[in-house]
Amino acid sequence: MVFSSLEFLTVFLPVVLLLYYLMPDKGRNVLLLLASLVFYAWGEPVYIVIMLGSIALNYLFGLGIDRFEQKKNAQKAILIVSVIVNLLMLGVFKYGNFVIENINAVAHTALPETKLSLPIGISFFTFQAMSYVFDVYRKDAEAQKNILNFGLYISLFPQLIAGPIVRYKTVAEEINHRKVSFDLAAQGIKRFLVGLAKKVLLANNIGYLWSCLTENTDGHLTAAAAWLGAIAYTFQIYFDFSGYSDMAIGLGNLFGFHFLENFNYPYISTSITEFWRRWHISLGTWFKEYVYIPLGGNRKGKLRQVRNILIVWLLTGLWHGASWNFVFWGLYYGLFLLLEKFVLNRFLPKLPSVVRHLYTLLVVVFGWVIFAFDDTAQLFAFLGSMFGANGFAEGDFVYSLASNAVLLLILLLASTPLCASLGKKLERECEKKPAAFTVLETVWYLLLFVLSVGYLVDSTYNPFIYFRF
Template identity: 50%
Template sequence: MVFSNLVFLFIFLPFVLFCYFIVKNEWRNFILLLASLFFYAWGEPKYVFLMLFSILINFIAGLLIGKYKRNISLKKLFLTLGIIGNLLILGFFKYANFLINNINSLLNTSIEMESIPLPIGISFFTFQAMSYVIDVYREDVKVQRSIISLSLYISLFPQLVAGPIVRYNSIAGQLKKRFVNLEKFTEGVKRFIIGLAKKVILANSFGDVADAAFNTPADSLSVSAAWIGIVAYGLQIYFDFSGYSDMAIGLGKMFGFDFLENFNYPYIAKSVSEFWRRWHISLSSWFRDYVYIPLGGNRKGYYRTLINLLIVWTITGFWHGASWTFMAWGLYFGIFIVLERIGLTRLLNKLWKPIQHFYLLFIVFIGWVFFRADNFSYSFNYLKTMFLLNDTNLVDEYTLIYSHDYWLIFLIGIIFAMPVVRWLNAIIAVNNLEKRLMPIFSVTVPFVYMALMVISVLLLVNSTYNPFIYFRF
């Protein structure tokens, strides 16, 4: 089940909210847990048992680490077993086919293995579970002795299948006690509508354009069509994923939870390092705290720091998918982060800010080619078309059609990829216009949210195209 689904919007969510608010506080976690397991089972019932197995492994590992916290050897042993258990689950379902295929290619063997379907959201809930076990080992959090509470943490449906990756230490207190008032619930509804509009109105529209480009042989595209396709994909993945995060945060508020932000307008960044501090914040911070720092971070010398950065970013790419193109995509960004660390940032800071911004966009959109394409051959061929190295036209029929039909969507997408609302609020505050504009806002803002909701629902009714990109991770 997905959030941008009519069954979710008009049956599942209203029913869960009704059940949640009519029961006593002590039953609310149980109601949410049942709802979350049903939500996950909607698409693939058999994988609910995989999730329950994952919950059991981490629950037992946490108890044993807590029980033997004074015995360092046993404490490390149970941490290691907990991490290995999580990685084996993730590795088998996500990387087994990739490994077998590469062994067959490298050793000229013919090992046969049936294709293993990827359980939705396995990378997200596995990382959440590992963060709990690691934090218990570090004694950053207390052991969770209620299997209901830990199960809810790992399976909570608002952030289950595509994040944000919620740390246990940020939600432990909320699992015990949280509150919802009308103001917070309303804020959650507004945030959900914004995310839904991002997904349905913008991301799906950009997806149409990007798919048309990437489903065409690269040497059959014109130069302008190739650029339109990759810009469309860059905007699609941003509005798709940030929209999902907005919906997750909004849903969390409806049930009393406060999740941390996952995006902070990454396309306004002026360096690759800044971009990744703004994009998928929960994943970047997870790798920082649980991989980069344990590797030594920047504490073991200059060259070791650079190596650690390359390792972390290669693993980050591999986290996104079992493919050499994903690893190359991660290494690609790791190289630029290293270059910025060794001096490129100092050079960029001397340049005009729009040039810094253009540098970032250029690097990111080149990277998206490897992220979107299925193989290196298509990736490089697509790049050749973008940079006039294929014998293709500058403009073709595709360019004219999509420029004519989608120019308004591109304009809206580019505008709202920037913090325009934040800028307007700052202008209003600086000029003391709040009292003067408040009567206007109080009337118009509710209509804006209602219009976004109605448009989104109408588009869902009339369209079958509604993928979430990050579900496959």
Template identity: 50%
Template sequence: MVFSSLIFLFVYLPIVLVVMKTSPLKLRNLFLFLLSLVFYGWGEPFYIVLLILSTVVDYINGYYVHKYRNQKKIAKRFVIFSICFNLGLLGFFKYYDFIVMSLNGLGFNALQPLGLALPIGISFYTFQTMSYPIDIYRKDADVQTSIVSFGAYVAMFPQLIAGPIVRYKDVAEQLVSRNETMDKFTQGIQRFMIGLSKKVLLANNIGLVFETIKVASDSQMSVLTMWLGIFAYGFQIYFDFSGYSDMAIGLGKMFGFELLENFNYPYISKSITEFWRRWHISLGTWFRDYVYIPLGGNRCSKIVNLRNILLVWLLTGLWHGASWNFVLWGLYFAILLMIEKLFLLKILQKLPAFIQHGYTIFFILLSWVIFAFEDLGVLKGVLAIMFGFGDVPFVNDYFFYLIRNNIVLLIILIVSVTPFMKMVYHKHIEGKKIEWMTPVLILIGLIVCTAFIVDASYNPFLYFRF
């Protein structure tokens, strides 16, 4: 079940809202847990077992880490067990076939791929449950005595499948007592509709442009056509993922939770370093707090610091997928970030803003090429076309045809990756006290999105595969 489906919007969500708003306060975590299991099991009922297993194991680990927190050696054993269990679970289901096929490619044929389906959201919920005993060990969080409340945290359906990655310490107090007001509920609806509109009206439509270019014939291809395709993919993945995060944050508000922001207009960045402070913030924060800083962070020699950056980004690449293109993607960003760390940031800061921004967008677009094509042969061919080595013209009629048919959409996309629309809303609606327009806009948005969903045959969530 996805947020941008009719069954979620008009069946599941209304039922959940009625149950949650009419149930006694003491039972709301229980109902949230059970209803979230229904949401998760809608497409994959078997893998509910893994989710529950991960919940129980780390609830027990957290309990014993707390019990022995003054006996560091014993407490550390439970932390290590939690890390090994969660990484083992993630590694088996996500990376076993990748490792086996890589070994087979080298001539080691003792093992065969299992062809197991990847459990939805496993990359997100294993990181969440693993952080719980670690935070208790560090005394950053108190133990949760109720397994129901802990289960509600792990399985909370707004963020279960594609994040943002919510750490226990960030919602611990809200699990015990949360402020469910009409104002917050209204904010949640507004934020959810922003995310739904991003996903249905923007991501899906520009995604169709990318899919069209990806399967274009040789006679239709040109250098600028391929660049347009990568621009389209860059827009699609941003509005797809940030739209999901907006919907998750909005749903959280409806139930009284304040989930952390996951995107902050990343495409206005003036360096790759800044981009990764604005893109998928919850993942970057997780790797910073649980990998980068424990390795020494930047409070070490320059060589060790560069090693830390390299390790973190190789892991970040692997987290995104069990394929060599994701390893290359992580290595690509590691190299860029190390170069900026060593000298480039100081040079960039002295240059005009448009050059800084152009540099950042150029290298981000190249990163999406690596990210989008898992087949390394196809990836090589796409890069060859983009840089004029693909035996295709620089521009052709097909490129202008695509531009003419999508010019309005492209203008809306360009404006929407900046804070401009937000500024207009605050100035001309909130600032002039005409908030009555907000519910009107929400209703119009719901009607238009519903019409697009009914008519659409293309409605993927790109980050579900991670």
């Protein structure tokens, strides 16, 4: 199930919320666990066993590390086994066919491909499970003794299928003790509705433009249309993914959880380094905590640091999908980060912010183009189009631009903190009339809700980009 669907909004969520708030504290975790399993099984009825297996194994790993408290070597052995098991599971389901394809291509063999499809959310829940074992090993958190509670952590439906990747230590406390309140619920509803609107009203609509431009064209577009497409995709992926994170955080609040932020207006960045501090923060943190720092980070000389950065970005790319373009995309960012660290940082800060901003956005837009095409021929055709291989502009570009101009303007404004600060300003202005502000605010969120449901009822286009990870 996805959040931006009528079955979630008008069947699953009302039922689960109602039961949850009626349920005494003791039963809430079990209820939420059951709800999460139903949520997952709704879209992935067979592969739910994979997730249940992951829950059981990682629960045992945690217990094992806890039991051998005095024996460092045994703990280390369990940790290594757990990493191998988790990566193997991810490897078989996510990268199996990719590996076979490449072996076949290089060695001219004809190994048959597996018939396995990618279980929804496996990249997310596997990374969460790994963070748990790491955290227990490092004594950042206590082992979870109750398998139901541990199952809840892995399967918790708000962040199950598209993140944010919640590290165990950030919610360990709230798994056992958390409180709901009207204040938190109100905050959660607002956050959820903002996310829903970002996804349904913004991402889907601009994504429709991107798919209109790229489908049936094999990447052969006029330069103007190709740039419009690349910009459309850049907006789509941000509003799609950050919308999902907003919904996850909002839902978390409704059930008493506090998840960490996953996005912080990435497109206002003035360097690539800054961009990655603002984009998919939970993934960046995960790699930093569990890969970069254990590898030695920047503490063992420049050479080791370069190696570590490249490893992290190779893995980051690969995490996004079993395809070469994701590998290129990861390394592309790795190289820009190195370039900034060792060269550009001497010059960039002296440049006007407009130039820095433009530079960042260009790198990001080209990054998304690499990201968008897993077919290399299509990728190069599209890049060619961006540089005018198929002429500059045609009539259909004008129509696409004209009919999306207002939407693009909204997307542009919504990519900045402007709306949030306007809201705050309005609240200050209305300080003497809090009722007026409440009315305004309520109308605004009602509007978001009604529009989103309207678009969902009459929707033909509602993909989730981050679903394949």
